[in-house]
Amino acid sequence: MTANPQPTRIVVVGGGPAAFRLVDALTARGLDGRTVAVIGEEPRPPYDRVNLARHWDQAADLRLGEASLWQQPGVRLRVGERVVDLDREARTVRTDAGAVIGYDELVLATGSYAWLPPVPGAELDGVHVYRTIADVDRMRSQLDSLAGQRNRSALVIGGGLLGLEAAGGLVSQGLDVQVVQRSPWLMPAQLDQGGGQALERLITGLGIRVRTETAPQAIERSPTGGLEVTLTDGSTAVADLVIFAVGVRPRDELGRLSGLELGERGGLVVDETCRTSDERIWAIGEAACLPGHGSVGLVAPANAMAEVVADRLLGGRAVFPGVDESTKLKLSGIDVAVFGDALSRTPDCLDVVYADPARGIYQKLVMSDDGATLLGGILVGDATAYASLRPMVGRELGTGPASYLAAAGAELPGASQLPDDAQVCSCNAVPAGAIRGAVRDGCQEMAGLKACTRAGTQCGSCVGLVQKLLNTELTAAGVEIPKAVCEHFPMSRAELFEAVRIARLGSFTAIVDRFGSPVPDGAVNRAAINRGCDICKPMVASILASLHDEYVLSDGRGTLQDTNDRALANLQKDGTYSVVPRIPGGEITPARLKVIAEVAEDFGLYTKITGGQRIDLFGARLDQLPEIWQRLIDAGMESEHAYGKAVRTVKSCVGSTWCRYGVQDSVGMAIELELRYRGLRSPHKIKLGVSGCARECAEARSKDVGVIATDKGWNLYVGGNGGFTPRHAQLLVGDLDDAMLIKVIDRFVMYYIRTADRLQRTAAWIAELDGGLDHLRAVVLEDSLGICDDLERAMEEHVESYTDEWAATLADPDKLRRFRSFVNASGEADRTVTRVPERGQWRPPLDHERDAAVPQGAVLACGPRIPVRGR
Numbered sequence: 010m011t012a013n014p015q016p017t018r019i020v021v022v023g024g025g026p027a028a029f030r031l032v033d034a035l036t037a038r039g040l041d042g043r044t045v046a047v048i049g050e051e052p053r054p055p056y057d058r059v060n061l062a063r064h065w066d067q068a069a070d071l072r073l074g075e076a077s078l079w080q081q082p083g084v085r086l087r088v089g090e091r092v093v094d095l096d097r098e099a100r101t102v103r104t105d106a107g108a109v110i111g112y113d114e115l116v117l118a119t120g121s122y123a124w125l126p127p128v129p130g131a132e133l134d135g136v137h138v139y140r141t142i143a144d145v146d147r148m149r150s151q152l153d154s155l156a157g158q159r160n161r162s163a164l165v166i167g168g169g170l171l172g173l174e175a176a177g178g179l180v181s182q183g184l185d186v187q188v189v190q191r192s193p194w195l196m197p198a199q200l201d202q203g204g205g206q207a208l209e210r211l212i213t214g215l216g217i218r219v220r221t222e223t224a225p226q227a228i229e230r231s232p233t234g235g236l237e238v239t240l241t242d243g244s245t246a247v248a249d250l251v252i253f254a255v256g257v258r259p260r261d262e263l264g265r266l267s268g269l270e271l272g273e274r275g276g277l278v279v280d281e282t283c284r285t286s287d288e289r290i291w292a293i294g295e296a297a298c299l300p301g302h303g304s305v306g307l308v309a310p311a312n313a314m315a316e317v318v319a320d321r322l323l324g325g326r327a328v329f330p331g332v333d334e335s336t337k338l339k340l341s342g343i344d345v346a347v348f349g350d351a352l353s354r355t356p357d358c359l360d361v362v363y364a365d366p367a368r369g370i371y372q373k374l375v376m377s378d379d380g381a382t383l384l385g386g387i388l389v390g391d392a393t394a395y396a397s398l399r400p401m402v403g404r405e406l407g408t409g410p411a412s413y414l415a416a417a418g419a420e421l422p423g424a425s426q427l428p429d430d431a432q433v434c435s436c437n438a439v440p441a442g443a444i445r446g447a448v449r450d451g452c453q454e455m456a457g458l459k460a461c462t463r464a465g466t467q468c469g470s471c472v473g474l475v476q477k478l479l480n481t482e483l484t485a486a487g488v489e490i491p492k493a494v495c496e497h498f499p500m501s502r503a504e505l506f507e508a509v510r511i512a513r514l515g516s517f518t519a520i521v522d523r524f525g526s527p528v529p530d531g532a533v534n535r536a537a538i539n540r541g542c543d544i545c546k547p548m549v550a551s552i553l554a555s556l557h558d559e560y561v562l563s564d565g566r567g568t569l570q571d572t573n574d575r576a577l578a579n580l581q582k583d584g585t586y587s588v589v590p591r592i593p594g595g596e597i598t599p600a601r602l603k604v605i606a607e608v609a610e611d612f613g614l615y616t617k618i619t620g621g622q623r624i625d626l627f628g629a630r631l632d633q634l635p636e637i638w639q640r641l642i643d644a645g646m647e648s649e650h651a652y653g654k655a656v657r658t659v660k661s662c663v664g665s666t667w668c669r670y671g672v673q674d675s676v677g678m679a680i681e682l683e684l685r686y687r688g689l690r691s692p693h694k695i696k697l698g699v700s701g702c703a704r705e706c707a708e709a710r711s712k713d714v715g716v717i718a719t720d721k722g723w724n725l726y727v728g729g730n731g732g733f734t735p736r737h738a739q740l741l742v743g744d745l746d747d748a749m750l751i752k753v754i755d756r757f758v759m760y761y762i763r764t765a766d767r768l769q770r771t772a773a774w775i776a777e778l779d780g781g782l783d784h785l786r787a788v789v790l791e792d793s794l795g796i797c798d799d800l801e802r803a804m805e806e807h808v809e810s811y812t813d814e815w816a817a818t819l820a821d822p823d824k825l826r827r828f829r830s831f832v833n834a835s836g837e838a839d840r841t842v843t844r845v846p847e848r849g850q851w852r853p854p855l856d857h858e859r860d861a862a863v864p865q866g867a868v869l870a871c872g873p874r875i876p877v878r879g880r
């Protein structure tokens with residue numbers, strides 16, 4: 010076969026990511042008199058299907074590239090038109106609008122369709138697939154028609170990548186979701202059994218029920234109006250929506266019609282140049298059947314094929330470089346990544362596995378038989394290592410493989426250790442050297458770097474590593490690393506806080522629209538640049554929560570929050586939650602103690618007194634939280650915010666009320682402070698302590714705000730904390746009376762909230778203030794910036810508008826919905842959560858105790874006997 014030296018009319022059938030990439034590559038290199046026409050049947054220009062889940066938020070912009078691409082001379086885009094016929098002899102295609110278009114070179118980029126298996130009832134209204142924007146719109150409009158109805162539910166058929174992403178999207182819409190998977194574990198195409206089981210635990214923790222080793226047999230309209238699905242294991246499931254995500258099939262119908270060679274399992278057979286059996290016809294993306302691979306459902310090979318064909322059409326000699334099937338699940342809160350030979354198919358390879366089932370972590374590295382070269386890996390529960398390890402596939406790791414497993418406590422390879430030819434962005438085949446080169450050539454901020462290299466513009470999993478490479482290069486060049494929060498916001502957290510406060514904005518979308526980084530010229534993927542990330546989303550959520558004392562999960566803010574905030578409880582290592590009622594100042598009546606004890610007994614919760622003088626109840630399932638909180642709230646208690654980046658406890662000693670050394674009422678002051686600052690969201694947790702005399706029994710100087718009584722009033726210390734870098738609080742001011750003490754704390758805390766960096770404790774914040782403690786004294790005592798009134802007013806507003814989040818949740822059925830996923834199973838034993846007895850209570854089993862463990866549900870109301878001697 011010979012290349013056509015001067016093609017003039019290039020016609021591309023299909024308007025998906027592969028077609029976009031082809032046109033982008035052609036125009037970047039210059040069409041040089043050629044024309045390119047793209048015909049797509051969807052009613053919109055190519056969009057980023059990889060990020061389809063973002064279309065649940067209608068404001069998200071998924072367009073690929075700039076609109077100007079389609080206005081360039083020689084480029085034509087026809088949307089909403091399907092090619093229905095291909096005449097290879099005449100070299101024409103015909104569309105369903107009757108247009109006949111001639112070509113010199115034809116590129117078939119028709120992608121795949123979502124497969125709907127022949128299950129009786131699959132044609133009913135309410136049965137969906139998940140492939141296009143129109144699919145999501147259809148699901149949304151069905152949900153809208155069910156608005157106001159309680160217990161909206163969905164059944165997702167297929168527990169692979171797409172099924173789980175679909176399930177995550179539906180949970181974010183407030184639905185009860187179940188996933189049905191034919192094989193014994195989730196994501197069987199990517200994960201081995203250990204990984205699949207760890208993933209099931211994580212998915213269940215999101216409130217999604219998983220049913221494995223079963224499949225749908227028939228779907229019927231249920232008498233209540235939903236759909237009733239009969240499964241092969243004899244059980245049934247009723248849901249409003251049924252979504253099939255059981256695989257895709259290549260759109261090869263034009264090839265079939267015109268006699269092109271097809272693969273055994275479909276797809277247009279191509280050689281290593283992506284040419285089909287007709288020398289004038291090429292196939293790229295999911296429609297192509299690659300030698301030795303078949304059709305590959307990933308965007309990286311689609312991009313690579315588009316680049317190869319662009320090069321060939323312009324007279325080059327490029328060949329397809331091979332398939333990298335690395336992939337990462339894009340489900341908020343669930344870390345799953347696979348790369349290289351994840352399923353250990355290489356003969357004589359060695360597996361190095363680190364598994365901690367209780368924490369839901371499973372990590373496996375597949376090594377060559379001498380244990381030196383990395384062949385692939387699976388990371389579930391903690392995929393921090395993915396971006397660093399994936400580029401190392403096929404290379405010697407240098408040290409023992411176990412030392413690369415982050416969950417085993419290891420150091421990951423740093424950005425500087427990556428060889429120049431290691432591929433950092435697999436979607437766009439960008440090696441580390443290209444990123445370093447671009448930084449040296451002047452791309453010194455993230456958005457520009459992404460735009461000029463394309464790295465990180467598609468699935469986004471390498472963005473952290475790209476940022477590290479950028480920082481490493483800048484540091485080496487002696488350039489100060491910019492204080493921008495991330496690529497989406499060009500300012501520091503403090504600047505953003507001020508901007509949001511003054512502009513009175515109340516949603517992430519409004520904030521990113523107004524203050525987000527501008528999309529740089531030449532950006533290849535607006536959607537990826539516009540969407541926000543794991544750095545800025547929780548930070549904006551925290552800013553909004555600090556500024557507006559509204560329900561923390563309202564106005565779609567729930568999706569911005571961390572897992573703990575989303576559940577209004579602390580996630581524990583076995584996927585259950587802990588509950589901490591507020592006990593202001595550590596003072597509690599016997600009647601309330603009794604209620605806590607009864608709740609703990611009735612729900613089989615492990616009880617422990619915390620370092621902050623509170624009682625922590627461990628081991629509650631998500632669905633049990635509302636019932637537990639109802640009982641605590643009925644007894645006059647409220648949430649303690651142990652789960653939030655917020656003011657936590659105010660620890661105190663007994664003070665002058667009982668202690669013969671006490672000079673002030675430390676308990677009374679602690680209660681006053683705790684009730685004043687409760688629920689206040691901040692860049693990091695804030696702890697306070699009050700001691701009734703200089704003996705310091707409350708250890709107040711280890712707190713962010715420490716108050717120690719003196720004969721004349723109170724000494725105020727600030728900036729203490731424990732943790733990795735313990736700090737003693739420093740004296741800010743001495744001998745304050747009660748009113749002045751509160752005033753100064755108001756100012757200090759508000760100033761910190763407004764100006765600290767994200768996740769910065771008070772000690773680090775004070776150390777970084779220009780002028781340190783002296784500056785702080787000037788601001789909060791001498792009002793050097795003239796903002797004290799404003800800081801006090803902001804605190805007053807917080808105090809006046811405070812409401813208990815759990816009380817608000819229980820009062821509103823819509824809010825309760827997020828905890829309702831297991832409501833039908835309430836009280837039943839959950840076989841995946843197990844317990845063993847210890848010292849008269851129940852705790853999660855260690856690995857060697859699993860066989861003897863009992864289901865969590867079985868321990869309710871029947872605590873173990875307290876052993877005569879402890880272990």
Ligand SMILES: Cc1cc2nc3c(=O)[nH]c(=O)nc-3n(C[C@H](O)[C@H](O)[C@H](O)COP(=O)(O)OP(=O)(O)OC[C@H]3O[C@@H](n4cnc5c(N)ncnc54)[C@H](O)[C@@H]3O)c2cc1C
Pocket residue numbers: 022023024025026027028048049050051058059060061062090091092093118119120121122139140141171174260263293294295296305306307308309311336337339468
């Ligand atoms: C929800 C979801 C999440 C995904 N996540 C990832 C991920 O994380 N990582 C990853 O690598 N991949 C992911 N993918 C897969 C990725 O989106 C695909 O590999 C990629 O879209 C393939 O691009 P394509 O252009 O070959 O095909 P498609 O995206 O299928 O585009 C083909 C287009 O051609 C049109 N067309 C077909 N036939 C005709 C015709 N006869 N006439 C006119 N137009 C026609 C189709 O309507 C479609 O618009 C995901 C896919 C989905 C659905």
Ligand code: SF4
Pocket residue numbers: 662663664665668669670671672675700701702703704705706707
């Ligand atoms: S700090 Fe002082 S007042 Fe408080 S308990 Fe200790 S000795 Fe008593």
